[in-house]
Amino acid sequence: MASWLPETLFEIVGQGPAPSKDYYQLLVTRTQMIFRWWKISLRSEFRAAKPGEIKETHEDFLDNSNLQGKFDYLERLSDKLLLKIICYLDLEDIARLSQTSSRFAKLCKSDSLWEQIVQSACDTITPDMRALAMDVGWRQVFFTNKIQLQRQIRKKQRHGKHKEKRI
Known part of the structure; x- marks a missing residue:
């Protein structure tokens, strides 16, 4: 199944809130999570700051509390992206996922998901x-x-x- 997936599964970039100009990127590939940041500042103490990067396997990322923080990254993903991910799951996994939260229950029962599944099966x-x-x-x-x-x-x-x- 993994061979059907593109190399880059998800990518999001952003800039820190004003007045910061810091730039962030989270890249999820088939094999790893990559977090990159660039500190952009006119302040003299940050002018020499170099871009940073952390690469972790999916397993190491799940174990690294510094990278994860206290954020639920799945909650931050759009419904559209989650539906694309869910349609790759087996039916048993979709049923299990639907029991984890009200949001996933709604997504796993949505017509959008089942239309994609029917289209891939027919x-x-x-x-x-x-x-x-x-x-x-x-x-x-x-x-x-x-x-x-x-x-x-x-x-x-x-x-x-x-x-x-x-x-």
Whole structure:
């Protein structure tokens, strides 16, 4: 699975709050976490400051309380990025993750996630299938077997035709 992932998994850069001009970068690759900083200051005591860098393996990062501080880095990631990460998990892991917090429960049950999962599992998604997913949800579509799915699509089509006849 790791071979499917790009080398750089996540990167964020930023500048310290005013009046600081300090620059920070957090880079997550397949094998390590890299934290870089550049102290930019007009004050004489900081003019000679050189850029800094700490590289840690993922395991060492988890053990290094100086790098981690008291921040929950997952909480700082956007929902969009977390959904991209979650869609690579096995179904059992998604179920376990959904039990860890209300935020992950919401993400793991979201239509956005299950739409990505269905798209990766199916060769094609027909317009009828997409319409059914809009009614019942992508998660339901994923867990419905093909025969039941075809029945539901036919039922929806017949129901749509009955509505047209009434109008």
